[in-house]
Amino acid sequence: MSATADVIVVGAGVLGAAAAYRIARAGHRVRVFDRSAPGREGSGTTAGNLHVQAVHTRRPGQAVPLDSARFLPLQRAASDLWAGLEEELETSVELRRGGGFTVAETPGQCRELHDKHRWEADAGIKTEVLDGDAARAALPLLGPTVAAASWCELDGYANPLKVTPAYLAAAIRYGAEVTPFAPVRGITRDAGIWRVTAGAHTVEAPVVIDVAGPWLGEVAALAGIRLRMTPVAIQMHATVRVPPVMSHLVQHIGEGLSVKQVTAGNVLIGGGWPARTLDLAGRSATSTASLLGNVALAVRILPFLTRLRLLRAWAGPLAATPDEMPLIGEVPGAPGFLVAGGTYAFTFGPLWGETLRRLAEGAPPPVDISDLGPERLLT
Amino acid sequence: MIVERDVLVVGGGPAGLTAALRLAQAGLTVTVLDEQAELGGQYYRRPAPEVAALWGDHRPEGRRLVERVRAAGVECRTGxxxxxxxxxxxxxxxxxxAGRPVRLRGRHLLLATGAYERAIPFPGWQLPGVTTPGFAQHLAAADHTPIGDRVVLAGSGPFLLPVACTLLALGVRVAGIAEAGTPYRAGLRALGAVRHPARLRELAGYGARLARARVPIWQGTVVLRADGGDRVSAVTLAATARPAVPVRTVEVDALCVGYGFRPQTDLVRLLGCAVRADAATGDAVPVTDPAGRTSREDVHVAGEAAGIGGVHLATARGRAAADDILARLTGRPAPRPARRIRRLARFAALTEALYPSPADLLATLLPALPEHTMACRCEAVTAGEVRAVAAGPAAGDLNATKAWTRAGMGPCQGRACGFAVAGLVxxxxxxxxxxxxxxxxxxPVRPVEIATLLDLAAEDAGTDGPA
Structure with missing residues (x-):
């Protein structure tokens, strides 16, 4: 005999945890499965940035630029939800809104900063473009090659190693049941009810949410749904702990770079540089070439980093889509089968959690997602 | 700059030096790399020149080996x-x-990266004055400096005895040795009677010296906690079987605790060589054949990195690895290495069997560990936090526990706490x-200067051609 639930969530990453929390809080019975420990893949290896100003359009090696103007209304909505998150989850997730700079070095990149500033204004996001000297006056750590920088006071950071556990703990408080180390083996549908077999468990529910990150496509395929996903692995780098030196997020408009100092004191250097391997069976291996490239870029923009020591590099998967745009919505022809993934899922976590709740309830989403659904990726 | 050699040897201890000498004598180009300022490794650690002038060399055979290695034309890159x-x-x-980057390629790699000491936490192990026995030995050998005036050694394994003797020779008052097991039940002198094993005779020799100095050996005894203000001032001991019940408190100004050694396999793993988990220790041990060949054709492991066994086994493994590498690179047939290594490995196992297995010790000691004990000293994570996360959201997963508690995330990369944190999980x-x-x-295997990475990135962008 199978157990039943109102909603089955496949994947206990940040999206699954946020959705489980929102849905359980609304009074529904939620069952969460994860193939291993919760939050250990992309949600645990991500940089933890809260991107409110427009993001740079390409990771190193990324084939297609994303439409960063399209992101902005979503970022704004996510930003509002992040603001109340710690209070809502009744715990610290080391949320810090220290503001952020996106720097430009070339004339072309400076023009991009101004273009982006106009889109941000249209989306109601307050930013300011500074010339190089003004940027260095605001953040003296910036190096001499910085020709301009845009400033957004809402950019920030939250510790990804705290966010997913906090969401899960809150979901559990509202009655959600979380089962780790239970890989989903089968998904069938009968008389409008989904039946999910995960590890030794079988559960039936009218709604299934596939938020399995790099395994999103594989899980959908179990239900007979063919989605074109293009998971990649990217890597991060951390220095040893140092006393507080920088409270801002620093990014680059034209190259893969994000730098900030986290609560523990380590400076985290990222920017979506590709790992050496994408290993979905184990741990993806870091690339030394990416490490050197990312660190060299970081030092060019923030020369003080050259005095620090690098402590660690790690890699993790990114549930990318072929067009680099977010994926969220119900699969056509599979009523009750919802998917969510794509890049910048950490920033969008609270927003996609709420969106998935509304979709699960058959209510309209809080933001326009009509162009972000799975239709475009069906094969 | 790219250094190209027939063989790169990482680690200039007994195994690495023995192998390098043999390979260079056979006409191959060999570079030995070691992170220390002098060759010798831990066992043949070289005294500082001033120390050697005043006090002599505690292991002159190490000096002679280093001299032969240099004379044979081995390029020695220390530091x-x-x-x-x-x-x-x-x-x-x-x-x-100087922090400059160096890239090295060998037709063959020999990893002889040695071991590090096995620690099991106890309340107060973060106090200044609490060290490992190996550190006390290092300080004595390299700098002729005693770790303290009044010292207790604790932990398990044969290594505690020579360290105690070293400290005695420096005039240190060794208040006692707490050995978790009961290896000397029959009396240390009786051990000499055991057939063959030279190491057991050696141990009996140490035992005789300790007996003359009236150093008590408390068998079946472990550290319950260390106390002190700015520095350790007392250690409280308990019976291994009842590790939470205090038996005696001893005043000390230094406390050296170690439970033997763990193979240092970071590079082995970064190179993608297969490792297996040792059931008795929980350690990752490289999978090798008797000559030290790993799952990679072009990588050998020798010495303590291939499995703990002491200096004689390490030396034999270094020689066997060199012979096997020579066979591969020159086509010369390799002598069968197996007999001497098997014999030494049997001796090592015999010695080891006298002491409790690390897994058994963990099973005995960890349940008694109070919640407030620092499990990870770098990141100040308590045993209670590790337990709560492991039993809760991390669902028994070591890496998830690391991620969510930060245990093992500090500068030591989990070398000091990893064994115990894994046990707690x-x-x-x-x-x-x-x-x-x-x-x-x-x-990086150890934290590395970003300035070094920057220079390497500049080299990479400019001059790096195909291999």
Whole structure:
């Protein structure tokens, strides 16, 4: 005999945890499965940035630029939800809104900063473009090659190693049941009810949410749904702990770079540089070439980093889509089968959690997602 | 700059030096890298020149070996930290003593990276004055400096005895040795009667010296806690079987605790060589054949990195690895290495069997560990936090526990706490089948200057041609 639930969530990453929390809080019975420990893949290896100003359009090696103007209304909505998150989850997730700079070095990149500033204004996001000297006056750590920088006071950071556990703990408080180390083996549908077999468990529910990150496509395929996903692995780098030196997020408009100092004191250097391997069976291996490239870029923009020591590099998967745009919505022809993934899922976590709740309830989403659904990726 | 050699040897201890000498004498180009300022490794650690002039050399056979290695034309790169592997999977990345990057390629690699000491936490182990026995030995050998005036040694294994003798020779008052097991039940002198094993005779010799100095050996005894203000001032001991019940308190100004050694396998793992989890220790041990060949054709492991066994086994393994590498690179047939190594490995196992296995010790000691004990000293994570996360959201997964508590994330990369944190996780929750038993190896192997990386990136962008 199978157990039943109102909603089955496949994947206990940040999206699954946020959705489980929102849905359980609304009074529904939620069952969460994860193939291993919760939050250990992309949600645990991500940089933890809260991107409110427009993001740079390409990771190193990324084939297609994303439409960063399209992101902005979503970022704004996510930003509002992040603001109340710690209070809502009744715990610290080391949320810090220290503001952020996106720097430009070339004339072309400076023009991009101004273009982006106009889109941000249209989306109601307050930013300011500074010339190089003004940027260095605001953040003296910036190096001499910085020709301009845009400033957004809402950019920030939250510790990804705290966010997913906090969401899960809150979901559990509202009655959600979380089962780790239970890989989903089968998904069938009968008389409008989904039946999910995960590890030794079988559960039936009218709604299934596939938020399995790099395994999103594989899980959908179990239900007979063919989605074109293009998971990649990217890597991060951390220095040893140092006393507080920088409270801002620093990014680059034209190259893969994000730098900030986290609560523990380590400076985290990222920017979506590709790992050496994408290993979905184990741990993806870091690339030394990416490490050197990312660190060299970081030092060019923030020369003080050259005095620090690098402590660690790690890699993790990114549930990318072929067009680099977010994926969220119900699969056509599979009523009750919802998917969510794509890049910048950490920033969008609270927003996609709420969106998935509304979709699960058959209510309209809080933001326009009509162009972000799975239709475009069906094969 | 790219250094190209027939063989690169990482680690200039007994195994690495023995192998390098043999390989160079056979006409191969060989570079030995070691992160220390002098060759010799831990066992043949060289005294500082001033110390040697005043006090002599505690192990002159080490000096002679280093001299022969240099005379044979081996390039000796001391003060070189090998911190990673390039994306080609074979170029070693190092930093020289000035922090300049060095890239090295060998037709063959021999990893003789040695071991580090096994620690099991106890309340107060973060106090100044609490060290490992190996550190006390190092300080004595290199700098002729005693770790303290009044010292207790504790832990388990044969290594505690020579360290105690070293300290006695420096005039230290060794208040006692707490050995977790009961290896000397028959009396240390009786051990000499056991057939063959030279190491047991050696131990009996140490025992006689300790007896003359009236140093008590408290068998079946472990550290319950250390107390002190700015520095350790007292250690409280308990019976191993009842580790939470205090038996005696001893005033000390230094406390040296160690439970033997663990193979240092970070580079082995970064190079993609297969490792297995040792059931008795939980350690990751390289999978090798008797000559030290790993799952990679072009990588050998020798010495303590291949499995703990002491200096004689390490030396024999170094020689066997050299012979096997020579056979591969020159086509010369390799002598069968197996007999001497098997014999030495049997001796090592015999000695080892006298002491409790690390897994058994963990099972005895960890349940008694108070919640407030620092499990990870770098990141100040308590045993209670590790247990709660492991039993809760991390669901028995070591890496998830690391991620969520920060245990093992500090500068030591989990070398000091990894063994015990893994034990705490296992104790707190049944390990899921998919869980990893040890912390994964990470780049960089040790923290590396960003300035060094920057110079390497500049070189990479400019001059790096195809291999």
């Amino acid at each position: 070189h930290l090998v911190w990673g592997v390039a994306d080609d999977g074979r170029t070693l990345l190092a930093a020289d003593p 296992r104790e707190a929750a049944p390990a899921p089948a998919a869980a990893t038993p040890v912390f994964p190896a990470r780049t």
